[in-house]
Amino acid sequence: MILHVDHISLKGFFSSRILHRKLHFRLIAPPSFRKGEKDFPVLLMNDGQDYTALGLEKILTRSYTQKNMRPFLYVGLETDQNRMHDYGTASTADYKGRGEKAGLYARFVTEEFIPFLKKEFRASSRKEDWVYCGMSLGGLSAFDIVFNHPHLFGKAGVFSGSFWWRKKAYTKKDPEDRSRIVLDMVKEGTYAPHLNFWFQCGTLDEKADRNHNGIIDSIDDTLDLIRELESKGYSYPGQITYVEIEGGKHDLPTWAKVFPDFLKWAFGRREAQ
Template sequence: MIFNVDHISLKGSFFSNNLKRKVRFRLVAPPSFRNSDTRFPVLLMNDGQDFTALRLEHIITEAYRDKKLMPFLYVGLETDENRMKEYGTSGIADYKGRGDKADLYSLFVTEEFIPFLKKEFRASSHKEEWVFCGMSLGGLSAFDIVYNHPGLFGKAAVFSGSFWWRKKAYTRKDPEDRSRIVLDMVKEGDYSPHLSFWFMCGTHDEKADRNHNGVIDSIDDTMDLIKELQLKGYTYPGKISYVEIPGGKHDLPTWSGVFPLFLKWAFPKKISSAVDQ
């Protein structure tokens, strides 16, 4: 019997000692995974419960057929009622106490789950071949973990990121708005030359414009983060990519629509470099 395999998929759970709960995940692998002994690049994604709503089965299958892209493993980490506690910035909750378990989530990802993937699923041992992405608050979490663990990742991608996350309530008496946590996190962090960043915003992500400059907050926050990364040494364009979707909203259809473009950035096939053995 002759048949074609579009992709290989499984769902499972992993008990985290740090989070004291089971974390459900979905793994999708290319057809070549069955008969290969090589290790594969990895796309890790927060909010993996949105896999179906984002149409990722179709999008990833099409990516596997694209000869210009490297084959990769997709791993979506599902969240639950703990989302507002576990996503955020490690060690620094926002001014309302949200994200108070973000440090534990970071430990789960970096010290428990990544070693598990490397051991059980032939995930790449090269940091440059690990990409972490997320949407909204999940994007803030992905950026935080990648920026603070450059020894494990090569790229971070954020769709409509919650970069408004702040230490104290916004006030117009703070014109530079340094209460946004990611700005000082980047300023005080180390420069890692191998890291690359991909940001996306929609022009209709929201209507809020807290400083009344004619630019919605989500775009303002993202552009201010890009400026901070530039001051750290990352080039824009270059190490930093930014995509703005006219009419794009803070929703799953918008993020789904731009996901194929993101994958072209994340996993372009290397002309003279093979997947690590």
């Protein structure tokens, strides 16, 4: 009998001293992980509890069979009632106090969880091999952590990111809308030449258009962030990829549909990209 393995799956939890609680995670590895001959690139994802709803088992298994893809580990960090406290920007909570533990969450990821994965699961020690992604508020969190820890990551992927996150309520008297936290975070941050960013928005992500310019806010916020990254020195196109899905919504089906394209961007072999 010949044994065929589609993927290797593991579920567990990590007891964080920084957050003072257990965080559950799911790890998926390609069949070649059994050979134990090398370290693997890693896709770290916020909102890992959406693994089944996103249909990631099928997506990842198919990816592992494609010769133009590098084998990689998927690690989904699950969240719960702490989501609105953990996700956000580490530098500051938003004007309503949301994301007040984002700094601690970033420390958990970078100081505890990543070293754990490197030690226990042969996760790569090369920063260029690490990709962090997330959807909505989880995408804001992933971007924030990657941008501020370039020594640990090579890429960030954001699906319908909550880049509206702001220091104060929106006002028409602020035409440049600099209260959005990520804009000044990028402006005041340091350029890291190896970083790459992937952003996705859907034309039906929402209906709100606070500045009445005919562009929904989620797209406006993402394009403004891209311009800020360009000002910092990142190339677009090039280091920055932007995917706009006509009719795409702020929901799991939209993100699942585009996820294979994201994986190709993240782990496709150079000659295939």
